[in-house]
Amino acid sequence: MAIRLTDVANEAGVSLATASRVLNGSARKPAAEISDRVRAAAEKLGYFPNAQAQALARASTKLIGLVVRDIADPYFSTIARGVQRGLGDSGTQLLLASTDSDPEREIEAVKAFMSQRTDAIILSGSRALSEDDGLLRLIESYQDNGGQIVVIGQPLASTGGIHVDNETTSENLAGELIRAGHRKFVVLAGDENLLTSRGRAQGFMAKLKRTGLVAVDVIHGAFSREGAYMAMSDYLKGCEATEPREQVCVFCVSDVMALGAIRAIRESGLRVPQDIAVVGFDDIPTLVDVTPSISTARLPLEEIGRWAGEMVLSHGDARKMVVTGTPVLRESSELRAENR
Amino acid sequence: MAIRLTDVANEAGVSLATASRVLNGSARKPAAEISDRVRAAAEKLGYFPNAQAQALARASTKLIGLVVRDIADPYFSTIARGVQRGLGDSGTQLLLASTDSDPEREIEAVKAFMSQRTDAIILSGSRALSEDDGLLRLIESYQDNGGQIVVIGQPLASTGGIHVDNETTSENLAGELIRAGHRKFVVLAGDENLLTSRGRAQGFMAKLKRTGLVAVDVIHGAFSREGAYMAMSDYLKGCEATEPREQVCVFCVSDVMALGAIRAIRESGLRVPQDIAVVGFDDIPTLVDVTPSISTARLPLEEIGRWAGEMVLSHGDARKMVVTGTPVLRESSELRAENR
DNA sequence: CTGTTAGCGCATTCAC
């Protein structure tokens, strides 16, 4: 159906091998005159190499897989953009899979990528990798076959990747908030089975403890906007009795959660930050358009993605790098006047 | 290196053909006892079919390509999520390419997808498709080889896709704004070479004209947040002299642009909507967290993506559907009290 | 430097 290399070779009056050599720089360089003829033939016929056939013959697809939880979530889409940028014009193609936070779909995605013989798989927003899922075994067998795994978040012992030091980042963030004068904290901790949300919550509380403070409440729920919205709504309902209320600072383990929490707070007629201060984590791009500006711990999301992409290209197997976020206090955590 | 079907066949003591038949339902059904043995062997060895080899033998990859301008833009990431959902568990894999609004990169992306022999290519946020780029020729040759093209936005004569009726949508939006009492309009028209932004601006102005109104200003610029930010900043600088100012309504041809414009307005010390009303287009998910809530024309972005995905699966070649957006007036376009 | 040939891993006619 499509034009094959053979067709090009015939058109140019050369052998298949020669055509192959000119159309994809091999070690041996065919004569200039021949090369031109082949290229002209390819152009004329509208030849496109069959990537599958090439992959089969070369034992290397130039394919990599990226698995995210939800590509529409700014956190992941920013990382995805970074990955694309990191891949640059290397000719490597990106296969994308979304899991919707379903561990089974994550496994399906990895299997699919293994079938595609991707050179590498970037895992971001993975679920409880510490547990003995089938995922671990899959990953191992992928690596045994020469596949590279890059994990964004909490790399495994056997994998490279970008390690986000959630604990330290959260500690620093808590420190800044305390320094700013906050004393009463609530933690929207998200899913306690997720390494990421757990690490963030724990780091935060560890710092409180070391300062002689303790969170007045720690609420678990889904690691999502909706989860935070519901958790916050419940919380607010629960403390309607306790008026009048002093300003409390709610730490949400992600910006997306902070947005959900703010929504709940507003719907209950309270103001941010005057009644309740809110703090997030990640510094997703979305925040620039939100009022009040939201305090958070900034992660260089796009760069993280870019590093992951570059890591893949350089075959930096099992190379690890550590990223610690930077606390950024903005309007949403401003202390109420009377507390200053 | 990896386990091949041959290995599985040997392990199970059957022929290659039989192994193939059980591992991927063919017409002939091998005996149950044999099937179990093969499956057990595959499981034991950790066999993963080589998608490239399958594609080559079957002459069909289960691959589709999606090209967007920027995967981190909520407009595109929402569509991308929809496409994923539309693909569901069909086993079709998604290849993603971002063009950064560069026509050349768009062509590169399509070429890459053609090489990958994707069954279909979904083009969203394409540039000036009406012009005689190489893109047209590429698309044609892709179609000639059995490839399916689905365009989101402005399908070509030869392609199917989701046609967004920007003109009508903008007209309706303008109508609603006029009905609400607005009379003085400025249009941030974006890039006049892009079908999308042009259609939106023209539809809006057409409606104004038919109502006996005319935009006091039409400003072109980049079809992006930055473009709108700069355009709006310039505009505000230009009319500093004209105080006191009556409320003007700024129509931005996309929500992302509206966000940029609002930023510029605020930085100049003015308020939305009291001093300047702002209206966008798309209703990207991001808007739910923005204050004031932004008026816009709602497009079912995720569904559009889903439809595109389903269209691909059903081989709905050249099927077209038309989508018209719904005006949604919110706080950002509220009329100033004195004008009511 | 160029052409011939043998696989890459699998699906699929064909025979049995």
Place this chain on the structure above:
DNA sequence: GTGAATGCGCTAACAG
């Protein structure tokens, strides 16, 4: 119902 053989389109030895 099962196995042997052929070819998908291309690369990479291997000869010439």
